[in-house]
Amino acid sequence: MRLIRKNVERVAVTEAQIEKLKAQGFRPIGGDAAEADQADVDINTKTVAELKAIAKEKEIEGYSSLTKEELLAVLKGVV
Known part of the structure; x- marks a missing residue:
């Protein structure tokens, strides 16, 4: 999942990484969780x-x- 804060973008793979970045003020880029799951399928x-x-x-x-x-x-x- 890609997350962004101001102009800094990060990629998080695990739920723990996602939660850590969200706690630091990052927000997901793009659509909802269903789209994120689909993105994970197409490597x-x-x-x-x-x-x-x-x-x-x-x-x-x-x-x-x-x-x-x-x-x-x-x-x-x-x-």
Whole structure:
């Protein structure tokens, strides 16, 4: 989920990250939660940073050195 405060944008993957950012004054960008869930399903449109956050959450080893294409290939079997 993407959140924004003033001109600073953050990407949060877990509920804990989302709640922490909301407590700091960030607000979700875009539509409602249903749209956010749909956005999570299509990993092809995610940025490298978002893909790396998902890989970290899924405890995939060596994710930090992977390219976007490699991340997509690894995450397609997990997400």
